[in-house]
Amino acid sequence: MKHLRSISEIGAEGLLRILNLTESMAEINTRSVPKVPALRGKTVVSLFFEDSTRTRLSFETAAKRLSAETMNFSISTSSVNKGESLRDTIETITDMGVDAFVVRHKSVGVPWQISQWTNASIINAGDGAHQHPTQALVDCFTVREALGSQDLSGLNLTIVGDIKHSRVARSNIQAFCLLGANITLVAPPTLLPLNIEHWPVKVSNDLDAVLASTNVLYMLRLQSERMAQGLVPSLHEYSTRYGLDERRVAALQSSAVVMHPGPMNRGVEMLIDPSDIPNSLIHRQVTNGVSVRMAVLFDLLSAEEM
Amino acid sequence: MTIVIKGGSIVGANGITSADVLVENDVIVKVGKNLTGDTTLDASGCHIFPGFVDLHAHLREPGREDTETIETASRAGAKGGYTALIAMPNTNPAHDSVTVIEFVREQGRKAGLLDVFPSGCITMGRQGEALAPLAELSAAGVRIFTDDGSGVQDPVLMGRAMQYAKSLGVTMAQHCEVSALTQGAVMNECGCSSDMGVPGWPAIAEEMMVQRDIEMSRITGASVHFLHLSTARSVDLVRDAKAQGLNVTAEVTPHHLSLTQELLTTFDPVYKVNPPLRSMKDIQALKVGLLDGTIDAVATDHAPHARRDKELTLDQAPPGMIGLETALGVVLSAVDLDPVQIAAVMSRNPARIAQITEQHGHNISVGDIAHLCVVDLDALWQVDPSKMASKSRNTPFVGRQLRGMVRSTMYRGQITVQDGVAQK
Missing domain, CATH: 3.20.20.140 (Metal-dependent hydrolases)
Known part of the structure; x- marks a missing residue:
């Protein structure tokens, strides 16, 4: 595996390999000194053209725990601000000798475009509304861990919110589908993509109608700019119909778990404090983020020498 | 100065005729068989279009x-x-x-x-x-x-x-x-x-x-x-x-x-x-x-x-x-x-x-301005x-393979492209 730009690119085989590798990485992270020399001599560059807290920090932590060198690229102090093109930026950094780019960009397709301009591995940390494959790996790993089962076939996953603009949803649909889960998307019609008859999902506009059959409830962030675009009549209407409150948590099966990729919009999609949700996996998602990204880096960068 | 386009099939509005086209300065002066001119542009096997x-x-x-x-x-x-x-x-x-x-x-x-x-x-x-x-x-x-x-x-x-x-x-x-x-x-x-x-x-x-x-x-x-x-x-x-x-x-x-x-x-x-x-x-x-x-x-x-x-x-x-x-x-x-x-x-x-x-867009007849192209279909x-x-x-x-190639182009009686190569 050279790149991780989408879940479909690595397929079921790559997905399962990384999830299994994550188990070993999670073990490393329980040690008193969570550091191994696996990627000594390798250099990983974080190239975040868009803001990020958890993805960026977890990648950097992951690289350090595997003893890779990290280069941190800050757009605001770089030559990108002087108008340097994406291609020149990539070629310049490549010339310094790097093994992987971790890239986040607001524009769809950037990880594919830049892979023409470098021989380094590309890890997509989010491209527009398209893909965020490591988040999906984190979520699959977290669900397997919570259920204590590697087998997710027949699991009912419900993803709620702004599916249309969500890279997390697109990656998770691909990933959970490969693992055999049944997926239901819940959103107002204006926040669902058009022409998705070929997606392996069921679609509903009614959250309350699907809660009872849900095993995993996945809440997405609603960006306030969707209001400005007129995609929802009001935040109040949205949160009334699609927000997670105590009543809806109570309507879930007692074994059902709740997830959110962060950052949360409290008072919009999250009307309940996450600490009041009995089976919230939100903190596990963050913790597992480091182990999963260690597994991804190890899989991409150690395989080269074999 | 005359140019004869020889051996092509002329594509008129109503059909195709095999004939030579004689161009003098910038005008088509003759369309017919076995024409000769100062210069010859070979169109054999090709179609002549406006x-x-x-x-x-x-x-x-x-x-x-x-x-x-x-x-x-x-x-x-x-x-x-x-x-x-x-x-x-x-x-x-x-x-x-x-x-x-x-x-x-x-x-x-x-x-x-x-x-x-x-x-x-x-x-x-x-x-x-x-x-x-x-x-x-x-x-x-x-x-x-x-x-x-x-x-x-x-x-x-x-x-x-x-x-x-x-x-x-x-x-x-x-x-x-x-x-x-x-x-x-x-x-x-x-x-x-x-x-x-x-x-x-x-x-x-x-x-x-x-x-x-x-x-x-x-x-x-x-x-x-x-x-x-x-x-x-x-x-x-x-x-x-x-x-x-x-x-x-x-x-x-x-x-x-x-x-x-x-x-x-x-x-x-x-x-x-x-x-x-x-x-x-x-x-x-x-x-x-x-x-x-x-x-x-x-x-x-x-x-x-x-x-x-x-x-x-x-x-x-x-x-x-x-x-x-x-x-x-x-x-x-x-x-x-x-x-x-x-x-x-x-x-x-x-x-x-x-x-x-x-x-432009004429029928390739005598008197027309000689705007023509020769195409191997x-x-x-x-x-x-x-x-x-x-x-x-x-x-x-x-890298795509295409069918149909422009061999030559004539603009106001001047050959601008010959054998696919621009002449000026």
Whole structure:
């Protein structure tokens, strides 16, 4: 595996390999000194053209725990601000000798475009509304861990919110589908993509109608700019119909778990404090983020020498 | 000084005849068997067409001479068999004054490789707010007006433009796109755009404006030409309008006849174009429309862009692809047109729409200005951007094998292209 730009690119085989590798990485992270020399001599560059807290920090932590060198690229102090093109930026950094780019960009397709301009591995940390494959790996790993089962076939996953603009949803649909889960998307019609008859999902506009059959409830962030675009009549209407409150948590099966990729919009999609949700996996998602990204880096960068 | 084009099949309006063509200075002086002249241009095994006419070329001069000039575009056009180009108005400054119109025409004359006919803007600066000086531009010789690059959104303004067009006897050419429906769009609205998470350019954004302008043509009697039709429903709308006797015409580009939306899943901005590549169903409808005469002409929408601009991200990169040198090959590889139909859609119909029939789109008879091209309809060739005359390289057909090759082009009796090579 050279790149991780989408879940479909690595397929079921790559997905399962990384999830299994994550188990070993999670073990490393329980040690008193969570550091191994696996990627000594390798250099990983974080190239975040868009803001990020958890993805960026977890990648950097992951690289350090595997003893890779990290280069941190800050757009605001770089030559990108002087108008340097994406291609020149990539070629310049490549010339310094790097093994992987971790890239986040607001524009769809950037990880594919830049892979023409470098021989380094590309890890997509989010491209527009398209893909965020490591988040999906984190979520699959977290669900397997919570259920204590590697087998997710027949699991009912419900993803709620702004599916249309969500890279997390697109990656998770691909990933959970490969693992055999049944997926239901819940959103107002204006926040669902058009022409998705070929997606392996069921679609509903009614959250309350699907809660009872849900095993995993996945809440997405609603960006306030969707209001400005007129995609929802009001935040109040949205949160009334699609927000997670105590009543809806109570309507879930007692074994059902709740997830959110962060950052949360409290008072919009999250009307309940996450600490009041009995089976919230939100903190596990963050913790597992480091182990999963260690597994991804190890899989991409150690395989080269074999 | 005489040139004889020997051994070819002449494609007239009503059929094909095997004969030689004798050209003296810039005029066809004889058509017949066994002619001789001072110079011979071999056309054996080839068809002789009236020089092609492109209704839709972006020449980028003035303003973006780094991507194309009127001279380089003229050379590219000559290689594609063209002897006339209609220059689109979205230059900087735009074609909204007699000064710019005369500049473009003069640059074309200086290049001397084909006739450059500037279109005029419908609105000042193509801003869609105030009418350009239509009568003044018309008096300066402009016969076709468009804001191409964008459509005229305001129906009140468009109605007035059509009233003017009717009285001046000029054609209004519309880029049909309701821009409120295409904000941020990078490709057709379809399953792929949803997979990719990008805003789509829905078919209805084109069809609403086609419908509006058909109705306005009905009211005003103005002659309306639809640029680069791209959807099945647009073809149906134009077909119905023609059946009702309305004064409308339409064109299709080679890329909309041959490439589909799925190419965008490579994220390569070379496939980004406006209107966007559509579905196979749309392609089928466009082909039917071209064959049954609903669509009058093939037009290139030749749109050169600098490499650095096409290396921007998919949402930032400008739309458009070059097409002058590949148009015939792409069309013949995609649609089964006979030689008489080729002459109609590549030369005679576009010349009629552009109102340049005095010198272009003729029947290859004695007395006609010698604007001709010699085409080997069966020749297969491969697209190699490094051999292109255009200053830009943004072709989506790199490495494709095409059928139908322009061997030679004659402009005003001068050979501009021989054996596929530009002569000046």
